[in-house]
């Protein structure tokens with residue numbers, strides 16, 4: 001079943017955004033546990049309010065971690081500290097009832113260390129994170145960014161060594177240096193356990209509303225739908241939240257067809 005979620009901005013109140021997504025008819029929230037407003041400490045301190053908001057919309061929870069947390073940092077002591085921060089964030093995610101935890105491949109330019117070292121360090125850190133996440137009942141998913149960060153070939157190596165899943169980010173796969181959505185869909189059918197959807201001009205990572213960029217969404221959804229039927233988070237980072245709601249309608253139309261979309265609306269909002 002297609003399940004559509006939205007992601008909080010760590011700069012705004014988490015409970016407030018959960019209510020907003022609930023009113024818009026989303027099925028779940030992907031909580032990014034991230035500074036400044038959604039650190040593990042702040043989530044722990046506000047847990048009653050967050051749980052109340054989640055319960056009032058019967059929301060499922062997925063978790064997401066800062067894209068700028070290194071997984072292949074050239075300084076081992078810095079990497080160790082980052083893994084500790086990941087663990088605190090995993091604790092907060094488990095407390096919220098999350099089952100999936102999405103982490104990113106390295107954001108630092110791969111050229112600062114030998115490519116082989118960059119890949120080996122990524123695999124080593126993901127192994128550790130996979131163990132820490134599993135111990136807390138979280139399925140670890142690794143999200144694609146660009147080929148220079150971690151390519152399709154590198155992901156294949158990773159999955160040979162670690163039993164982690166993948167979060168396919170359609171926007172990242174489509175941007176300059178992203179290797180294309182088709183390549184990922186071909187290679188990781190069995191590994192894709194969650195999807196991020198947003199649009200861009202096929203150059204920069206813009207997180208635009210669906211239809212506002214140049215990604216062939218119809219084709220991407222058709223290919224995805226041929227084997228995938230699970231959670232999709234609309235990672236639309238527009239100031240105007242109506243564009244998030246618009247993106248949800250767009251996705252449902254692309255997925256179910258216009259006729260079914262309108263029928264579903266009638267069912268959801270009986271006269």
Ligand SMILES: [Zn+2]
Nearest residue numbers: 143169196235
């Ligand atoms: Zn993403």
